[in-house]
Amino acid sequence: MTSPIFALADEYITAYARLHPMFAGSAGIKGDFGVATDFGPEAVAERAALVSATLARLEALESTGPADDLARLHMAERLRVEADMHAAGEWRRALRVPYGLLQNLVSYVELAPRSTEGDWRLNASRMRAIPEMLATWRQTMNAGIEAGETVALLQVTEGVKQARRSAEARVFDKHLKAYGDGPQAADLREAAEVAYAAFESAAKYLEQTYAPHARESDGVGEERYLLNARSTLGAALDPHEAYAWAWDELHRIEDEMAAEAAKVLPDAGLAEVIAHLDATEAVDTSGEYLSWLTEKHQGALAALNGVHFDIDPRLMNLDVQLVHGSSAGSAYYSGPSEDLSRPGRTWWPVADRERFRTWAELTTVFHEGVPGHHLQIGQTKVAGEGLSRFAKVFGSVSGHAEGWALYAERLSDELGWFTEPGTRLGMLKGSALRAARVVIDIGWHLDLPLPAAEAKIHGDRWNFDVALDVLQNRGRIASHRAYPEIVRYAGWPGQAICYKLGERAWTAARAEAQAAAGSAFDLKAWHTRALNLGPVGLDNLASVLRG
Template structure:
């Protein structure tokens, strides 16, 4: 067997093991073989994951990767990233940080499952009910991890645990007919809804009540510091999280300095646009806009209509900027009420590979008064078209590639995906999608926000910043105070996740600049931006070092 055949065999085996270990992810991408299961997050599951990932890396080391074609070479890059990150997380037991957590804990997972689970056939409904009835075991495993965290001192910050407690309290207080699990079932399917409500009442709700007791016992032991580096082994944990999210071995000081550099450049742009609007200060411009009432959505329905129009317009103009468009549509949905208070202003869920479920752009209507309408357009172009929807849906269409190559990038670090989303906010200006300088100012506020993330995340976790310091930095960049408070709590809950955006965009901008310079040096050759976008998206979600290598 030659190296190419060995690489294909390794990729296929690794992928099957990954889906078995991550059944919710399998459901999300349309593989329904594990729809009745939940992840084994206990000791046995960790041991199996460690053994399998270590064996995969050992086999990878025997393959001559330079002899492989681009598809297999980049597939091996993804395998290496996932396996390395998994082993690092197991070694440092980073899972202890994320069970008492309002962003990624069990209270969020139940809604994530409902958003991707099929229930439109008797077989799929049976699997869903079985999965729900397995939730008590999943919560007990989560409780055991929480107890281990208390015993070792690797615990979540108090502000995170308090919000996790409140989240689970809201879940328990819901009547069965409004439970998050029912979001997976059609409104007009009374029989199916009764079955799922029964599973909720019999299994899920009582298990959450028990888990709430665990969280309340955990709360007095929560960390008083918001910095992950103040925990036992915290410096190593933060380094691993930076590598996992950005796919690069960056030092916190390096990231902090990049943030300051980008912040200064974006602030200059903000003042320039504000001047065109008749203001000396962009903060005063946005303050007046808010006071006028023009920057607050009239209703949730009006906000949804606005973003639906933005999605439509961006789709219509896209052929001028992209040679290949995704086959899957992108729909707009409101974030469900039970989790809206803890979720971001907007986020995206990918389609299934078979087209059975479209891409979904979720818009959060929980706090309309705290929203800034002039910033919504940039968010739409980041999350939907030409941002995450184009990048993820197109990657899923390359069905000739190994499955690990098509879908595994979603687990190999977020920097390319979030960098593309942030780049898309800038690209939308080139595409003529912003209707006026107010929307342009909103885009720049978002860009400043991502630069501030580099500063605040490293500030919080490596340089002794307080929560208040971080909030004030975001507000100075033009973000509403309420949104800034939620954002900072996210940085506290998910160390280094916020770094992926700007780090990834800088890499994409550098790649475009190199391509433009190459075209200039070739006499008579105009830079083909459409071709650049197609090539970049065809490469897909890779670790940034691999992306840099393949783009040249």
């Protein structure tokens, strides 16, 4: 499609890629945009100016039809909240642990191709660019110090650990080993050493320069929280309604978990059932874990294709990777490159585990792979001319994406896929975690009181320890994930709520469509329409699905 709105979307992506080469490389955008992104204040301002100018041009263009209407709706919503986030000074708080720049720099190298000598030169260039990028990032962090707009001390101390871990774990050495003794071996080794030194330097900066200026409070307050939630949800949030709803939802899921646990071990408590499953439904080596993950991903693709979804053949290639030395507590997904030459990938942190609980992780396979993130995000890349380039490579909305992935877990339950012992309990346990995330994230950042009955169990007011207690004992999270999860909520306000509130929006939209169509409702057709829409903010989801 070549309408002015689509042309502007294409122009914006190219212009943004020039201003943010790391984004271009990570997203797999073809073109010579350089290697290093400038994260300093002036460059941040230049990218913000591009956002504002593009938004003004977009508002002046006329739509030529439904595809234009959708492209304008989504692009305008994303650019407005981006502009508002910049105006509020959120850019000065450029530290988000365990996700954020420190993790993204590692991923930037991880996502580089490694087939040709030219690819390996790119690997070396990306590693060599890390010191420059971290140096400009420090300028922005210093601007935050000068403005009195800093991140919480918790994020700083955890950022020190994360940066230092990347250096000490020598996260790029596995690629040097894979390359071997070729002509670029010395250059690659030197580039890796430069990157490790830069991570150590970043750790020292946070520890010695930034930490004395960090704020003590972990919570960001209601004004900042609502802005961040609007960014992650694509919707205005009523935090008090969502907080009360999530407590009720947690109680409902806990009742369902108790009933499901009784099917595994009658007359045993939930903790006993979980311990039993941990002992009996697990694998013992990372190699077995990778084989199990790969088998389940491929089985889901085969079972869905042509039955509940029409999966583009180009999306049948889904890569599964284990991640060693990562501070991310949970699995994650990276989408295909723009030209689909790089496949979609699911990434599974190993941490310090020696046993891998398959009963609890099958539901995450469906969340990260199919019918979850890979099917949804991958579909935007193969949707053809119906979606703008902005929607395909830039416009993801966490509430839309994570809501779909959690809906995908429930859909897998509807399809009867949780047949192995304990796996349906694992799905419910994951849903309880997502409900617990909502009450923790909203309650902690807004300093809301816990309901009276909950206060007797966990404490009157939210703090790190109360949040950790709720996550472990009510969200039933695996021990290796609990601490980094709480760190994540503190550094990324409004993101943890996206899963359950996004699922609520998706299930409500499907229920509305079923009620309207009655016996004529076609679930496969509804899924096709939903995925072909591309990313949409939750405030607009139901109306867009109605057409």
